[in-house]
Amino acid sequence: MDFNNIMSGKVKSLRPSGIRKFFDLLENMPDAISLGIGEPDYPTPWHIRDAGIYSLEKGFTKYTPNAGMMALRTEISKYMLRRFGLVYDPAKQIVVTVGGSEGIDLALRVLVDAGDEVIIPSPSFVCYEPLTVMAGGTPVLVETKQEDDFKLTPELLRAAITPRTKVLILPYPCNPTGGIMEKADLEAIAEVLKDTDIAVISDEIYAELTYGGKHISPANIPALYDRTIVVNGFSKAYSMTGWRLGFLCAPPEAVSQLVKLHQFGIMSAPTTSQYAAIEALKEGDRDIEAMRADYDRRRRFLVHGLRxxxxxxxxxxxxxxxxxxxxxxxxxxxxxxxxxxxxxxVAAIPGTAFGPGGEGFVRMCYATSMDELNEALVRLKRFLGKL
Amino acid sequence: MTLKTEILKLLEKDCRTTPEQIAAMLGASEAAVSAAIAELEADKTILGYKGMVDWDKTGEEIVTALIEVKVTPQRGDGFDRIAERIYQFEEVESMYLMSGAYDFTVIITGRTLKEVANFVSARLSTIDGVIGTATHFILRKYKEKHTVFENIPVQEERMIFC
Structure with a gap:
């Protein structure tokens, strides 16, 4: 038997990552400066790691409830209210997932039937398109423009909607562009979605890393709350990428289906990570502020240097x-x-890896040391000078 | 936070950061940053720019001791006069006035245990007003000024697209 012959057509149709070749090059250059990987450069704050260790010492190693520990969901509920002014019932409106990634996958799979269209602003994170295909849907990529601050405009959205549109993905703050949607932008989206049955999956994994203003979720717009599944998690806000922990907040009808699917695929998110996350939510607000201030300085530094x-x-x-x-x-x-x-x-990622609209741009991650950013800029100037 | 506070935090973390870099990071002008640094240096808010060295990595023999010192405060001058008589010694690296069971913490460095012991018995204990000392030798430095001395192991290199 040849596996190539029996693999799912859907899986085979997925484009291989465009930057594999690039990573192969990078693998042979251990001395290269990488601005490629999008991951916080801090280890998880010690008090959070310590809470995870303590839970292991106490032998808290069993499954948790499918939707996540009630103590954690309660803290998530308080966090969403405290940080974003959003009200979610811990018993009925929150699911703890294995990272934001599982959250996106779950949200798509509970919504999408064969042939349903999913609108995806582009350039954006690479997972929305393949996960839509695997859910049986049809991705509809909408190119956002630098002159619009990489926002999804109501005009672009209106032009992309068809009778088959089921889901709109709002990936803001956006990887790779750094674009955000402000209140007025979201209100304009709400106006377009009014009288439709289009759900919003809002990927807010970078919500805490918003500069110069507070993050606004689509769920903050009253007309969007009931149609929005918020995807969030601990990876970026608390530098907890390897713990693989995220969560979804949504209306109760959606959550009951999300939990059903989650229990078959995952059972429950890692218990140790959940204990650590409770500590993060209870005592970690200061960590967020400190990391954001630090990223903000590097952001200004890199933008200044590139210009x-x-x-x-x-x-x-x-x-x-x-x-x-x-x-x-x-x-x-x-x-x-x-x-x-x-x-x-110096490794940067071609914008084309993030879909249509990415040509002519490159992504550089500034979650790396000032020394490396500084050296990368020196090398960039030299590189550009020789062209 | 004021511009000066932000500058101080950045320089405390890495004093090699240039005014140009600080200006870019804070969204301020280079001239404003340079002027602020000059003022902070002039009023001794910035006391110096020193490197951090792990001498254990070198062949140099260095002994560090933490000495608890009890004294009788002097009329008029309180603790300050006597503190001055102690901290003027070249061997004294740091010195603090403490609350609690003793009065001063004095951290001194020397080349050998004997040198440190001599300092305590011959110089420190004989100062007027010093009524008792307890010397603790530092066996290993783990962390100073938020800097860990050990080599921290790094996680296996990964190529992941995120």
Whole structure:
């Protein structure tokens, strides 16, 4: 038997990651500066790690309830109210997931039937399109523009809606662009969605990393609350990527279906991680503030440096990426990243990896040390100077 | 936070950060940052720019001791006069006035145990007003000024797209 012959057609149809080749190059350059991986560079704050260790010492190693420990859901409920002014009932409106990624997958699978269309602003994180396909849906990618601050405008949305549209994904603050949606932007989206049965999946994993203002969720708009599934998690806010813990907040009817699916695929999210997360939510607000202030300084530093080097660069309002435009070099994103890596040993990710609209841009993550950012800019100037 | 406070936090973390870099990070002008640093240096808010060295990594022999010192405060000058007579010694690296069971913590460094012991018996104990000392030798430094001395192991390298 040949597995190639029996693999799911849906899986085979998924595009392989466009940057595999790039990672292969990088693997042979241990001395390269990587601005590629989108992950906080801090370890999880010690008091949070300690809470996880303590739970292990006490032998708290069994499954938790499918939706997550009640104590954790209660803390998530308080957190959502405290940080974002959103009300969710811990018993009926919250599911603890294995990272935001599982949350996105679950949300798509409970909503999408064969042939349903899912609107995805692009460029954006790479998982929405393949997960839509695996759920049986049809991805409809909508190109956002730098001149619109990479926002999804009501015009773009209206043009993408068809009778088959089931879901709108709102990936803000946006990886890779750093774009955000403000209150008026979301109100305009609400106006377009009025009188439709289109659900919103709002990926807010970078909500805490919003600069110069407070994050606004679609669920903050009264007309959107009842149609929105909020995806959030601990990875970025508390530097807890490896703990694999996230959560969904949604209307009760959605949550009962989400929990049903979650219990078959996952059973319950890792118990140790849940104990650590309770500590994070109870005592971690200061950690968030400190990390955000630190990212904010690096964000300004990198934007300043990129502009100084001669690149046009949108000032990101959220997440921890900058998305400079490299069209002035005459190279494609792919060429730019490959040549920059080979010539100067600095890794950035071509914008095309994030879908349509990414050509002409590259993503650089500033969740790395100031020394590395500084050196990367020195090398970038040298690279651009030789063109 | 004021500009000066933000500058101080950045310099305390890494004093090699240049005014140009600080200006970029804070969204301020380089001139404003340089002027603020000059003022902070002039009024001794910034006392210096020193490196952190793990001498255990070198061949140099360095002995550090923490000494608890009990004294009789002097009329008029309180603890300050006597503190001054102690901290003027080159061997004294740091010195603090304490609440609790004793009065001063004096941290001194020397080349050998004997040198440190000599300092305590010959110089420190003989100062007028010093009524008792207890010397604790520091066996190993784990962390100073938020900097860990050990090599922290790193997680296995990964190529992950996120």
């Amino acid at each position: 100084d080097a001669g690149l046009e660069c949108y000032e990101p309002k959220g997440a921890f990426y900058v998305f400079p435009c490299i069209k002035s070099t005459g190279m494609t994103s792919d060429e730019f990243c490959e040549k920059f890596l080979l010539a100067e040993r």
